[in-house]
Amino acid sequence: MRRLSPRTAQQIVVSIMWMLAAATVGTLVFIIAFILFHGLPHVTWEFLTQSPVSMGRKGGIFPMIVGTAMVSGLAVIIAAPIGVATAVYLTEYTRESRITAVIRFGADCLAGIPSIIFGLFGFVFFTITLGMGLSVLSGALTLALMVLPTIVRTSEEAIRAVPYAYREVSYGLGSTRWQMVTRVVLQSAMPGIFTGIVLSLGRSISETAAVMLTAGSALGLPSSLFDSSRTLALHFYILSREGVSMSNAYATASVLIISILVLNVFAYWLMHKLVRKPR
Amino acid sequence: MDFKIQTQDLNLTYGKFHALKDVQIQIKPQSITAIIGPSGCGKSTLLRCFNRMNELIKGVHITGRIHLDGKDIHSPDVDLTILRRRVGMVFQKPNPFPLSVFDNVTYGLRVHGVRRRSELEEAVESSLRATWLWDDVKDKLWGPALALSAEQQQRLCISRVVAVRPEVLLMDEPCSALDPIATGHIEDLMRSLADRYTIVIVTHNMQQAARVASECAFMLLGELVEFGPTIRIFENPKDKRTEDYVSGHYG
Ligand SMILES: Nc1ncnc2c1ncn2[C@@H]1O[C@H](COP(=O)(O)OP(=O)(O)OP(=O)(O)O)[C@@H](O)[C@H]1O
Ligand SMILES: [Mg+2]
Numbered sequence: 001m002r003r004l005s006p007r008t009a010q011q012i013v014v015s016i017m018w019m020l021a022a023a024t025v026g027t028l029v030f031i032i033a034f035i036l037f038h039g040l041p042h043v044t045w046e047f048l049t050q051s052p053v054s055m056g057r058k059g060g061i062f063p064m065i066v067g068t069a070m071v072s073g074l075a076v077i078i079a080a081p082i083g084v085a086t087a088v089y090l091t092e093y094t095r096e097s098r099i100t101a102v103i104r105f106g107a108d109c110l111a112g113i114p115s116i117i118f119g120l121f122g123f124v125f126f127t128i129t130l131g132m133g134l135s136v137l138s139g140a141l142t143l144a145l146m147v148l149p150t151i152v153r154t155s156e157e158a159i160r161a162v163p164y165a166y167r168e169v170s171y172g173l174g175s176t177r178w179q180m181v182t183r184v185v186l187q188s189a190m191p192g193i194f195t196g197i198v199l200s201l202g203r204s205i206s207e208t209a210a211v212m213l214t215a216g217s218a219l220g221l222p223s224s225l226f227d228s229s230r231t232l233a234l235h236f237y238i239l240s241r242e243g244v245s246m247s248n249a250y251a252t253a254s255v256l257i258i259s260i261l262v263l264n265v266f267a268y269w270l271m272h273k274l275v276r277k278p279r
Numbered sequence: 280m281d282f283k284i285q286t287q288d289l290n291l292t293y294g295k296f297h298a299l300k301d302v303q304i305q306i307k308p309q310s311i312t313a314i315i316g317p318s319g320c321g322k323s324t325l326l327r328c329f330n331r332m333n334e335l336i337k338g339v340h341i342t343g344r345i346h347l348d349g350k351d352i353h354s355p356d357v358d359l360t361i362l363r364r365r366v367g368m369v370f371q372k373p374n375p376f377p378l379s380v381f382d383n384v385t386y387g388l389r390v391h392g393v394r395r396r397s398e399l400e401e402a403v404e405s406s407l408r409a410t411w412l413w414d415d416v417k418d419k420l421w422g423p424a425l426a427l428s429a430e431q432q433q434r435l436c437i438s439r440v441v442a443v444r445p446e447v448l449l450m451d452e453p454c455s456a457l458d459p460i461a462t463g464h465i466e467d468l469m470r471s472l473a474d475r476y477t478i479v480i481v482t483h484n485m486q487q488a489a490r491v492a493s494e495c496a497f498m499l500l501g502e503l504v505e506f507g508p509t510i511r512i513f514e515n516p517k518d519k520r521t522e523d524y525v526s527g528h529y530g
Contacts, residue, residue, distance in 0.1 A: 095337065165374040169436075172332060172370075173387035173443060174363035183386070188377055 039254030067229030075143035083151030139215025158192025313492035373432035430461035
């Protein structure tokens with residue numbers, strides 16, 4: 001058999017890789033298009049601004065939008081400072097030791113645990129033991145625990161990628177460690193840290209199992225952190241699983257997908273602004 | 280004569296490795312002193328002793344004395360941040376922060392608590408003028424420092440140090456990442472700075488040492504072999520090892 005010329009081999013490999021990439025992107029586009037196709041026609045202004053009627057068969061999803069924003073927003077507000085602080089501590093304030101190894105190992109283990117387990121823990125600990133009940137707060141705390149490892153690890157990577165030379169220069173100019181960390185390291189690592197936080201926000205928004213067990217599935221508009229609230233993802237799950245209304249399920253999914261897309265675009269825009277204008 | 284920096288029986292070990300052995304050096308104020316020697320002989324290590332940068336490294340142990348203006352820099356009442364402000368350092372690779380030119384130059388001042396806008400602006404102009412960078416960058420003070428050429432970046436790094444008004448400038452092979460023309464410019468700059476600052480430069484380039492330095496130290500395997508006026512070191516070395524090195528018999 002004649003051997004392929006390097007040129008032909010190259011072309012074959014490139015086309016195979018192109019097809020694989022196209023398949024990945026294609027599947028994604030297909031799923032999104034499918035849901036938007038079935039869902040968007042039902043996404044009306046009323047749908048976005050009204051409360052559900054008869055378990056979601058009619059009416060809108062306004063309380064779920066509010067609930068999702070509260071639960072996920074609060075989760076990230078809690079997890080981000082703790083996660084970033086942990087990463088700073090691990091990278092800048094300790095030398096590698098058994099303790100840092102244990103913390104890192106713990107974070108990796110936590111990251112691999114299925115969300116339902118976090119849900120169960122949140123249910124037992126926040127909801128029952130601490131008496132928070134099925135509430136926005138229980139849900140947010142549970143999600144915060146769930147995304148914490150991601151934030152720690154992504155921040156840590158971002159911080160480690162900051163060249164050692166910057167630290168030397170900063171010390172060389174007489175800065176303290178804290179000044180070095182806040183003005184040089186966090187500044188330079190910001191894009192990476194930010195990406196981790198946005199990823200975590202996305203994960204919190206799309207989580208179902210963990211919020212079902214902790215934030216509950218009440219249909220009403222939550223008026224405080226101690227109210228139960230159903231998130232969009234959970235609402236979608238319940239609507240479709242219980243066959244309440246497939247069109248409303250698709251419409252809810254459309255809203256979910258679009259908000260995650262918008263969130264990502266906004267995040268990247270914001271990040272560019274933060275990085276472009278160094279102060 | 281009063282020396283700017285003076286060491287006595289300076290010894291430094293990295294773990295078990297003895298990197299500086301009984302180093303005695305006296306550095307004159309307002310002059311350029313060069314440290315030469317083959318790779319790994321401890322030039323950078325010695326330089327980093329003068330602003331206590333070696334302390335960032337784990338396992339470093341230092342004995343002996345280092346005096347700055349006659350005062351021991353290791354004495355407990357020395358404020359490390361003030362010491363490093365007085366003894367500034369320029370590194371081998373141009374390494375501006377990924378910030379604007381303005382923010383690079385003012386970094387040190389801000390760290391030391393200067394907030395007044397006018398004061399910062401004044402410092403930026405005078406430091407950039409001191410390094411002859413002002414005309415090149417005065418219109419791009421808010422542009423990214425990393426967009427400058429390598430030579431401009433290195434001059435920016437020198438401005439960044441000059442901005443905090445140090446007394447001593449430590450330069451560790453400041454030209455090794457630059458082409459010969461840029462190197463010439465930096466050397467001119469060093470000479471122009473020498474009437475205000477005490478400069479200690481590490482270099483692999485013996486011609487460079489001969490061109491800029493009035494005093495020269497030759498190191499070998501952690502020892503300060505010979506130290507004296509540059510001309511004498513090059514033309515009339517007392518030690519056989521110095522002679523071999525300056526005549527090119529070592530790497
Ligand atoms: N952090 C460190 N840990 C252990 N040993 C080190 C460390 N830094 C330097 N050394 C060793 O100390 C010796 C002196 O190093 P130094 O960097 O001072 O040499 P140098 O003269 O500046 O060399 P070069 O010309 O290559 O820059 C070398 O043998 C080096 O291997
Ligand atoms: Mg060196």
